[in-house]
Amino acid sequence: MNTAVANTPNPGQNLSGKFWTWLMILATVGMTFAVVVELINIFFYDPYEEEYFLFRTAGMLEDADIATLTWLMFGTLFIALMMGLPLAFVTGGLGVVFIYLVGDQAMLNIIPSRIFPMMTNSDLAAIPLFIFMASMLERAGLIEEMFDVVYKWMGGLNGGLAAATILASTILAAMVGVIGAAVVTMGIIALPAMLKRKYNHEIALGSIMAGGTLGILIPPSILAILYAVVAQQSVGELYLGSIIPGIMLSSMYVAYVLIRSWMNPSLGPAIPKEERISLLDKILLLRQLIAPLILVFTVLGLLFGGIATPVEAAGIGSFGAIVVAIMHNRCSLKGLRDASVSTAKASAMVLWIIFGASVFVGFYILQGGQAFITETILSTGLSSYGILFIMMILLVVLGMFLDWVGILLLAVPIFVPIIKSLTFDGLLGLPPVPGDKVALWFGVLYLVNMQMSFISPPFGYALFYLRGVCPPEISMATIFRSALIFLGLQTFGLMLCVLIPGIVTWLPGLVYG
Known part of the structure; x- marks a missing residue:
């Protein structure tokens, strides 16, 4: 019936x-x-x-x-x-x-x-290379090994599996920079383990979605490269500016899961003592993470140190991903072919959107659209922070309906000149945003906004990515509810980045001066 x-x-x-x-x-x-x-x-x-x-x-x-x-x-x-x-x-x-x-x-x-x-923009060549790096690491089975290591390290804590999922997603974000792949992969690997241990559905689902979307923010984010190209910013500076906010959000997710599970252990039961392993075994397990972590730190180190351009770093990462797959006996011609085909499809999608949106927005700006939008927003009489708030709301709403690349190419060329024309003197007596760092600061705020849009009901992309791998007994309403508390944490993190701009600007200033 x-x-x-x-x-x-x-x-x-x-x-x-x-x-x-x-x-x-x-x-x-x-x-x-x-x-x-x-x-x-x-x-x-x-x-x-x-x-x-x-x-x-x-x-x-x-x-x-x-x-x-x-x-x-x-x-x-x-x-x-x-x-x-x-x-x-x-x-x-x-x-x-x-x-x-x-x-x-x-x-x-x-x-x-x-x-x-x-x-002819050379920075865009980094996109297919980073996507290929992600595809190779995924097909080499390294993501499953990584989750297994973190799972065994933290499984003895209440809420440990959910915290392990977030930590594994954070490491995964530093490897792949592709959002959909991270949410789906962690949904396939981590969700069955948490459901088997009778985890609260909202904590289990929320930790996967919140952790999986960290790839938008944490380097080597594909979206950060596109923002840097469109806003004419340094990719390296934007990557450095997004590290602390990314780690801060990840830490907030882990703290929430562990504290709530400590207060109510039934929400996230620890694994039984007989299934736990000794400290020595845990240390030996870390060997499985050595090669992929060396690869990640090498790529980001070359980029941040100014030794390699984003394209060169991405090329080294792609070659290193093949080497890591060989070291783990997971490299095959079929895997290389599949990774190449998926890279070509994803890159073609991104580039077609870039070309189409560039024609649409470029023509609109040439007709005076930029001046019209600027005058309309400034005529509201709102303060700089009021205008910023409106932009943040618009970005989240757009994220419920449009692809993340489309939002960037439709909104950022119009928003960035407006933001550059404003002065942000600080709120509540806190430090102002340096004039030469406003575009960088707004770029990181934009990336956090895109994270929020991905898990915002009712149309956030991550909600439907996860629905595709959930068992049928989990309803869409449950997935929506599970996103709300983590959406609140993201909103709090965004507020901190607005109030304390040094969270974004300190590290780029330290490295680049």
Whole structure:
């Protein structure tokens, strides 16, 4: 009976699905008709005369003011995304359409001028290399070994398995920098172990999601590289600025889990004494972590020491990942092929979004969008911190609906110039943000915001990553509830970074001066 009920179509869902399907069909027919008419105009009518067939789309919006253009561009983008169309092609496609509607055929030359600088930016080459490093370490089975070591070290504590999950996720974040892979992998490895030990579902699920999203913040974060490219910041400085906030958030998660389990042991029972191992065995287990940890510290050390560029460090990391896999007898041609294919797919997705969003946002800024947004925000009369608060809220909300790369390329080019124009004199008598460090400080705040958006109900990506590997008896409502307390901890961590900017700026200032 339950199966029959579960398989019964929901009338509301059917109507919604049919509505969007018919809307997409009508939109496709309408666009095809407009394209055919415009092709007839291009081939058979002089563009400099008033004659045309039925109507002319080129220059249709030439007289539209920037406020109207803002509503049209971003409203159309929102509708297209709600229809389920991929972000990469929606942004690029709409960018081309609006360029043509505002200008003419000659104005389409903006497109290569926006894409070419991205294609020649050497820092972007680090992205596929870091993704390949992550893929090799994952396929070599090193993540399972790492969790096993931390699990045996901390399993004797109340809440030890959840704390071990967070610590393993922190180490994993320093290895991979890819969010989805970390949440899914820890969900597959750590969740069954915690459920077997009768852990509270909210602590078990929350620790996986909160720990898994640390890859957004802790180097070598892919998102940090993209922010540095878009905001024209140093990748090394941004990495250094995100280390202390990353470790701080990880420590807060561990402290919460251990304290709550100590107060109520039934929430996170310790493993039985007969299953625990001696201190000597624990020390011997650490041998399994030596090679991957040396790899991580080598890559980050070369980068922070200024010995290697991000691309060179990523290249060394990729080669080192292969060496580590060989040392653990986990390297094979099939593994190399699979890692290469997954790297190509992930890199292509990121680069297509970069190109599409660059065309869309670049054209909007050229039309005066940056000045319009800046004037609109500054005219609210809010203080610098009030404007920052609005931006933080917008980033979290955008994160519920958009891909993290899309948010960066749509919002950061508009937000960063505004932030640079503001002065942050400190709150509650605490130190101000140095003028030359504002973009760096905002970059780390942005990364923490993206962490928050990933676990924010109802549409945070990490919620659905984890749902895909959860047993069926765990409901989506339970996953939502488990995210809330860790979302609160992230909010507290973000507040600390805002109030005490030295958490972000001290280490880059110490290393780079």
